[in-house]
Amino acid sequence: MTVVTVTNVVKRFGETIAVRGISFSAERGEILGLLGPNGAGKTTTMHMMLGLTSHDEGSVRILDLEMPKDRYQILQRVNFASAYVSLPANLTIDESLYVYGKLYNVKDPKRRAKEVLEELEVDLPGSALVGTLSAGQKTRLNLCKALLNKPAVLFLDEPTASLDPDIAIKVRAILKKLQKNHGTTIIYTSHYMQEVEELCDRTIFLARGSIVATGTPAEIRERSKLKNLEEVFVTIARDGELRDSAEKDDR
Amino acid sequence: MIARILAMVMRYLFIYKRSYIRIAELVFFPLMDLLVWGFVTLYLEQVTQSKAVLFMLGGIILWDIFFRAQQAVGMSVLQEMWVGNTLNLFVSPLRSYELIISTAIVGFIRALITISGLGACAYLLYAFNILELGFALVPLFGLLLFFGWTVGLFTAALILRYGEAAESLAWIVPFLIQPFVAVFYPVSALPPLLQVFAQVFPCTHIFEGMRSVLHDGGIPWGSLVSAFLLTLVWISLTGTYLARTLTHVRRKGYLTTAARG
Numbered sequence: 290m291t292v293v294t295v296t297n298v299v300k301r302f303g304e305t306i307a308v309r310g311i312s313f314s315a316e317r318g319e320i321l322g323l324l325g326p327n328g329a330g331k332t333t334t335m336h337m338m339l340g341l342t343s344h345d346e347g348s349v350r351i352l353d354l355e356m357p358k359d360r361y362q363i364l365q366r367v368n369f370a371s372a373y374v375s376l377p378a379n380l381t382i383d384e385s386l387y388v389y390g391k392l393y394n395v396k397d398p399k400r401r402a403k404e405v406l407e408e409l410e411v412d413l414p415g416s417a418l419v420g421t422l423s424a425g426q427k428t429r430l431n432l433c434k435a436l437l438n439k440p441a442v443l444f445l446d447e448p449t450a451s452l453d454p455d456i457a458i459k460v461r462a463i464l465k466k467l468q469k470n471h472g473t474t475i476i477y478t479s480h481y482m483q484e485v486e487e488l489c490d491r492t493i494f495l496a497r498g499s500i501v502a503t504g505t506p507a508e509i510r511e512r513s514k515l516k517n518l519e520e521v522f523v524t525i526a527r528d529g530e531l532r533d534s535a536e537k538d539d540r
Numbered sequence: 541m542i543a544r545i546l547a548m549v550m551r552y553l554f555i556y557k558r559s560y561i562r563i564a565e566l567v568f569f570p571l572m573d574l575l576v577w578g579f580v581t582l583y584l585e586q587v588t589q590s591k592a593v594l595f596m597l598g599g600i601i602l603w604d605i606f607f608r609a610q611q612a613v614g615m616s617v618l619q620e621m622w623v624g625n626t627l628n629l630f631v632s633p634l635r636s637y638e639l640i641i642s643t644a645i646v647g648f649i650r651a652l653i654t655i656s657g658l659g660a661c662a663y664l665l666y667a668f669n670i671l672e673l674g675f676a677l678v679p680l681f682g683l684l685l686f687f688g689w690t691v692g693l694f695t696a697a698l699i700l701r702y703g704e705a706a707e708s709l710a711w712i713v714p715f716l717i718q719p720f721v722a723v724f725y726p727v728s729a730l731p732p733l734l735q736v737f738a739q740v741f742p743c744t745h746i747f748e749g750m751r752s753v754l755h756d757g758g759i760p761w762g763s764l765v766s767a768f769l770l771t772l773v774w775i776s777l778t779g780t781y782l783a784r785t786l787t788h789v790r791r792k793g794y795l796t797t798a799a800r801g
C-alpha cells in the first residue's frame with residue numbers, strides 16, 4: 290500500500306530552485322532514505338511533505354490525503370523530529386510531552402509519555418528543563434515527541450546527528466521495531482552512509498534538487514559498481530550525478 | 541479543539557509556575573508608571589483643582605489591560621521562536637486559530653492579574669477605586685481585551701513575516717498608537733486633524749467612555765458601541781492580513797528558518 294506519493298514537485302526560493310520536479314513514493318512499513326550533499330533539497334522536500342513549506346508545482350499525497358488541502362488530517366497521523374528542532378526549552382520533560390500528547394489528542398498522555406520515555410531510554414527526571422539537556426538527550430526527547438501519536442508516517446531529518454554511537458544503535462533498533470510491529474513508514478535523511486545501508490529498504494539520492502539515483506542500497510552499489518554507499522555519495526557530491534557503470538565502460 | 545487550546549494555555553502557564561519574576565513583572569512595571577504619574581498628577585491637582593488624577597489613574601490601569609492582551613497574543617510566536625519550538629507546533633494538528641485563542645486566554649488571565657494588582661495599589665495609594673467605574677468596567681475591560689488581542693494578532697503576523705528583526709516592533713506597536721488614542725487626555729486636547737485620525741481606533745472611544753463614566757457615572761453607550769464596531773472592522777482586517785502572511789511565509793519557507801530575505 291502506497292502511503293506517500295510525491296509527483297513532479299517543484300520548489301523555488303526566488304532565484305534558487307531548491308527542488309526541480311521530483312517524483313517518488315513510499316510504501317507502508319518502508320524505511321526510505323533521502324540522501325544527498327548539503328543543499329541538495331532533502332530538508333525542503335521533507336518540509337513540503339509536512340506542509341511547512343508550500344510547493345510551487347506538482348502534488349503531495351499522504352495517506353490518501355492531499356497536502357496542503359487536508360493539512361490537519363494528515364498532521365494528526367504523521368510526526369516529525371529533527372536534531373535541529375527542539376521542544377520548548379522553558380518547559381520540563383514531563384510538561385512538554387504532556388502538552389504535545391494533548392495536541393495530538395493522545396488518550397492518556399501521561400502514560401503514553403512514560404512509555405515513549407522508557408522506549409527511548411531517557412532516564413532523566415521528568416522535572417528536568419528541556420533547555421538544560423545535552424544535544425543528544427534533546428534529540429532523544431524529540432524522538433519521544435514524534436512517537437506520542439503512534440504515527441503512520443514518521444519524518445526524521447537527521448535524527449541521529451549528535452547521538453553517541455551506543456544510543457544511535459538503539460535508535461536504529463527502535464526504528465526497525467516500529468517498522469516491524471506497527472508498519473510505520475519512515476522517511477529520513479542522514480549523512481551516515483553506514484547507518485543508511487543498515488537501516489534503509491530503499492534510498493533516493495538527490496543532487497541540486499533532482500533525483501540522481503534510486504533503489505535499494507544493494508541495487509545502487511551493484512549498478513554503480515562502487516564498493517559502498519559512502520563512495521556513491523562522494524561520487525554524486527563531486528560529479529552531481531551517478532553514471533551507470535555500463536555507461537562508464539562505453540566511454 | 542478544546543483539548544488543544546487548553547494544552548496550549550497550560551504550555552504558557554507552566555512557565556509562570558516556575559517564574560516568580562514573570563508574575564512580578566505583570567504588576568511591577570505598570571506599578572512604577574502608576575507611582576510616577578500618580579504623584580505627578582496628584583501634585584498638579586493641588587495646583588489646579590481638577591479630576592486629573594482620576595482620569596490619569598484610570599488611564600494607566602485601563603491602558604495596561606490593552607497592553608497585556610496585545611503582548612500575550614503578539615509575543616507568543618516570538619516566544620516559540622526563542623525556544624526553538626515553532627516547527628514542532630506547525631507540524632502538529634494545532635490550528636492557527638486554536639493557537640490564537642489560547643494566547644488570547646493567557647492574555648485575559650494576565651490582564652486580570654494586572655488590573656487586580658494595580659487596582660489595589662491605586663486604592664491604597666490614592667484612594668482611587670477602580671470599581672467606581674461600576675458596571676461600565678465590564679464592557680470597557682472586554683473591549684480593551686478585544687482590541688488588545690487584535691493588535692497582538694497584527695504584531696504576531698509582523699513577527700512571522702519579518703522574523704526576530706521585528707522583535708522590537710512587538711513592544712513598540714502599542715506605543716505607536718498611544719499618543720492618538722486619548723489615553724491620558726480627552727480627544728479635544730488633540731489638534732483638529734489628529735482628532736479625526738483618533739476616531740478610527742477603538743481605544744479612543746474606550747478611553748473617552750472611561751472619562752465620561754468617571755465624570756458623571758452614566759454608561760456611555762455611544763462610545764461603547766463605536767468601539768465595538770470599530771474593533772470588528774480591525775479584527776477582520778487583521779485576520780485577513782494574518783491569513784495572507786501565513787500563505788506568504790509558507791511559500792518563502794520562513795517557518796523553517798530564522799532568515800528573512
Ligand SMILES: Nc1ncnc2c1ncn2[C@@H]1O[C@H](COP(=O)(O)OP(=O)(O)OP(=O)(O)O)[C@@H](O)[C@H]1O
Binds near residue numbers: 330332
Ligand atoms: N527558506 C529558504 N529561502 C531561500 N532558500 C532556501 C530556503 N530553504 C532552503 N533554501 C535553499 O534550498 C536549497 C536546498 O536546501 P535544503 O535545506 O533542502 O538542503 P538539504 O539537502 O537539506 O541540505 P543539508 O544536507 O545541508 O541539510 C539550498 O540551496 C538552500 O540554500
Ligand SMILES: [Mg+2]
Binds near residue numbers: 333446
Ligand atoms: Mg537538511
